[in-house]
Amino acid sequence: MNSNDRGVKKLLLGILPSLAAIAIGLIFGFIVMLAAAPANALSGFGTVLTRGFTRMADVLFYATPIIMTGLSVGFAYRMGLFNIGASGQYTMGMFCAMYAAFMLPMPRPINWIVCCLAAIAGGALWGAIPGIFKALLNINEVITSIMFNYIGMYIVDELVRNNAVMYVAVKARTNYIPENVQLPSIGGGGSSLNIGTIIAIVLAVLLFIVLFKTTFGYELRATGFNKFAAKYAGMNSRRNIILTMIIAGALAGLGGALYILSPSSIQGASMTYEPINVIAEEGFNGIAVALLGCSHPIGIVFSAIFVSFIQRGGTAAVAYKPEIIDVMIAFIIYFSAFAMFVRELVLGKRRRKRAGNAKPEGNITADEIDAPMIELDIDKEE
Amino acid sequence: MPGTLNCPLIDRHIGRKERCGLENNIIEMLHITKEFPGIVANDDITLTIRKGEIHALLGENGAGKSTLMSVLFGLYNPEQGEIRMNGQAVNISNPNDATALGIGMVHQHFKLVECFTVLENIILGVEPAKAGFLRIEEARAKVMSLSEKYGLQIDPDARIEDISVGMQQRTEILKMLYRDNDVLIFDEPTAVLTPQEITELMEIIRSFAAEGKSILFISHKLNEIMAVADRCTVLRKGKCVGTVDVKAVTPEELSRMMVGRDVQLKVEKSKAHPGGVILDVQKLSVPSKTHKGKRSVKDVSFKVHSGEIVCIAGIDGNGQTELISALTGLERASAGSIGLCGNDITRASIRRRSKLGMSHIPEDRHKHGLVLDFSLADNMVLQRYWQPEFERGGFIRRAKIREYSDELIKKYDVRSGEGSDSIVRSMSGGNQQKAIVAREMDREHSLLVAVQPTRGLDVGAIEYIHNCIVRERDGGAAVLLISFELDEVMNLADRILVMHGGEIVGELDPERTNVREVGLYMAGSKRDDSAETEAMA
Known part of the structure; x- marks a missing residue:
């Protein structure tokens, strides 16, 4: 078998569970639509599946921030860290971008680039803190980053409300981002398509290179697969944990900037922020996107576009609330976790079979058999 | 048989x-x-x-x-x-x-709820209750009478996390008695x-x-x-x-x-010609992980010279694992010092130890030795990926790694389905171990620490690895071998140190001892009080 065939096979094996999950998830979504409003189910389902095609610019517009949060979650997950704090990092980044946009007048195009850099710094800071806690004090990053979602959101809302330049009290939202700070539009004529999507895709490719072609990526993946072996090999896990969380935070933070700075003609979307004490949903959508994309940077781009695609369709489906799409996505995520589990089962069986054939070689001693008990003890230690 | x-x-x-x-x-x-x-x-x-x-x-x-x-x-x-x-x-x-x-059982690792009291642990699962309310005084009376009858002294209201291991064990015993086992x-x-x-x-x-x-x-x-x-x-x-x-x-x-x-697996080997000191361990102590306040390794001192195989014999759980963890840097020692080729490495990082010439075949190949989801090639450079040979400007040089891996596979006869591309998880245990042995022997080193290098392997692979270890020695490396298999110890060692209860209780010459004597030392029924000083010499 040549290496090309192997590559194709590997790719198929990688994306099949996700595709299967999508198919099953859509079917279940359709069943829910049938139950909710039988008469409109077929046409509504059709809208969900096709409407996105007529609004590709909007699809990409909404996909951009969740590509970024998806990359944030997926990248950290490769290291074995669960960055549930992408929302906080996203909000922090968005605020920093807004602040720079309103408060630091600069000529174009330096201004929007500075806004993006400010967002990267804000997000990185919000990622770094849980990372430092994890690396130095072994405090679970899930807990700290959840708390930092709230801390970040309340701080941002407070700062926004107290800033007379940014905040319009009667409308309970900020002013629109000044036009000359907005991201360069591509396509022109009020199209929602802008350079943000391109930046996100370029970053995904860059992350792919970091993960699979650099020594840092090698260390990161080794640690994610087996942190004990990484320690044994002399890798500096503390530095890597902090660095990974900084990068994850920066990605989510930039996502915030790419959203708030994007020009669009969509009603009620973008260029303004409402400080209403709600955690940004883009962070959680990022988790879903990363899961569906198998934490692979390129997979994440596609899964984010897909999620955005059916969300657009959902908002257009007659007789249904847009939340129907959240139900579908929930089904898809559920089944993608399930599909991975099934894939593990199949692979595991094949592996065991192979191990069984190689019996004369794999003469295990009886004390290896007590593995379940030993594992229990390890659990206790941690 | x-x-x-x-x-x-x-x-x-x-x-x-x-x-x-x-x-x-x-x-x-x-x-x-x-x-x-x-x-x-x-x-x-x-x-x-x-x-x-x-x-x-x-x-x-x-x-x-x-x-x-x-x-x-x-x-x-x-x-x-x-x-x-x-x-x-x-x-x-x-x-x-x-x-x-x-039928009741006191497990080796106690099954107690740390934050519960002794009494609560004893009645756990068989609580006397009336209408859903616990009748703790009834239980207390029974526990205390049992405690008195058998002289099992306990404090029923102390929390498990605060009491000694001995009292924890008495709690476990009372658990069995309370259930009338x-x-x-x-x-x-x-x-x-x-x-x-x-x-x-x-x-x-x-x-x-x-x-x-x-x-x-x-x-x-x-x-x-x-x-x-x-x-x-x-x-x-x-x-x-x-x-x-x-x-x-x-x-x-x-x-x-x-x-x-x-089974006598004789290894062909000539007499050792020890050279200078490579590893110098002085008064090393390592705290116990499972029992707070106790030490798993107690004031252990020994030296390993170049060109000799020193074997630490002993029954599993007598401090060998902790000793090796401290030597290789996986855990910190609480006292004492470790010298490698004249450098003090007591608190050195694992990377530094590796650079100074320590190779380590770990006890648990799946936990420490391999990243099972990586390819064989990636595993072959687990400690070396950052060296100029395999890295340029932060980028991994895949072609070089592959070339090197192919070479090792050939040299050490590591068999797998797809060569360097094989995912290590899919390989047999014996070949996984061979891959580790190949990696550790091939990189530059002056000390090889091998822990149970032949565990779970078939006769052929054992023989192969034994020969590799002897070749190491003859090439001038110092070898520290930890084994629970007496056969292996007797076959390979130029010197035997026996560990029991966290201490070195004897130093033996394999030429002048026999399995029975080593067994007695291992079981703790014999000890050399001068062993420590001899081992240091």
Whole structure:
């Protein structure tokens, strides 16, 4: 078998569970639509599946921030860290971008680039803190980053409300981002398509290179697969944990900037922020996107576009609330976790079979058999 | 089957056992066979326990003791064989069944709720209650009367996390008594106790037996078995070697039954020519992970020279793992110093130790030795990916890694489905180990630390790895080998250090000692008080 065939096979094996999950998830979504409003189910389902095609610019517009949060979650997950704090990092980044946009007048195009850099710094800071806690004090990053979602959101809302330049009290939202700070539009004529999507895709490719072609990526993946072996090999896990969380935070933070700075003609979307004490949903959508994309940077781009695609369709489906799409996505995520589990089962069986054939070689001693008990003890230690 | 003993004494005693009346046997485990994929953990084992006796179960690590006890306690269901209680066949499919039959077990690692009190732990699962309300005073009265009756001193209101290991064990024992168990299983009960506590425990066990309870006592310490047990069943490699009357045998005979002496894998090697000191360990102590305030390694000092193989023998759990963790940097030592080629590495990072020339074949190849989801090529450079040979400007040089990996695969005959591209998880255990051996031997080093390098391998692979280790030595490297297999120790070592209870209790010359003597040191029934000073010389 040549290496090309192997590559194709590997790719198929990688994306099949996700595709299967999508198919099953859509079917279940359709069943829910049938139950909710039988008469409109077929046409509504059709809208969900096709409407996105007529609004590709909007699809990409909404996909951009969740590509970024998806990359944030997926990248950290490769290291074995669960960055549930992408929302906080996203909000922090968005605020920093807004602040720079309103408060630091600069000529174009330096201004929007500075806004993006400010967002990267804000997000990185919000990622770094849980990372430092994890690396130095072994405090679970899930807990700290959840708390930092709230801390970040309340701080941002407070700062926004107290800033007379940014905040319009009667409308309970900020002013629109000044036009000359907005991201360069591509396509022109009020199209929602802008350079943000391109930046996100370029970053995904860059992350792919970091993960699979650099020594840092090698260390990161080794640690994610087996942190004990990484320690044994002399890798500096503390530095890597902090660095990974900084990068994850920066990605989510930039996502915030790419959203708030994007020009669009969509009603009620973008260029303004409402400080209403709600955690940004883009962070959680990022988790879903990363899961569906198998934490692979390129997979994440596609899964984010897909999620955005059916969300657009959902908002257009007659007789249904847009939340129907959240139900579908929930089904898809559920089944993608399930599909991975099934894939593990199949692979595991094949592996065991192979191990069984190689019996004369794999003469295990009886004390290896007590593995379940030993594992229990390890659990206790941690 | 290699390892069968021509010991007349065993036949004699088995004969006697069979003449014994059935009514005396409280537990009969008949022809128990328990298989796991690739291994028969218990192979047709028959074990009978009489009412009121203390029955010891002796065997090396991996001999199948724990599996057999797990079968009796309902944790595993055997493929073949039956268990009878008082002559009636019983079905024990889970621990609740065992408890209902009056079988209780004190596990080696206690099963206590740390933040509960002693009393709460004892009644856990069988709480006396009325209308949903706990009747704690009723329980307290019963526990305290049991405690007084057997001299098991406890503080019922102390939390488990605050009390000594000895009291934790007494809590476990009271748990069994509270449930009115008649068959008491003790899994290596003395492993965690001080000498005084051991003496007390022996007294308590004897008083249980005097009262008609039956005791099953699992141990690999010969002197304890000699002191307390009536009969002893010896297991080796999943098979029952025999059951003997303890009064009729000597510790040497038991040791021989336990270890078995027929497979002789002789390694061809010439006399060692030790050179300068490579590894210099002085007064090293390592704290215990499981028992706070205790030390797993106590003031250990020794040296390893270039061109010699020093072997640390001992039964698993006597501090070897902790000693190696401290030497290789996986854990921190609490006192003492480690020198490598004249550099103090006591607090050095793992990367620095590796740079200074330490190679390490780890004890647990799946936990430490390999990233199972990486390709074989990526695993071959696990410590070296950052070296200029394999890295340029932060980027990994895949082609170079592949080239190097292909070379190692050829040189060390590592077999796998797809060569360098194979995912290591899909490879057989023997070839996984060979990959580690290849990696550790091939990188530049002056010291090779090999922990159980042949564990779980077939004869051919063992021979191959043994030859590699001897070649290492002849090439001028210092080799520190840790093994629980006496065969391996006797075959490879130029010097043997025996570890027991976290200390080096003897230094032996393999030319002038025999397995039996090493076994006695390992079991702790013999020790050289001058060993420390000799080892330092």
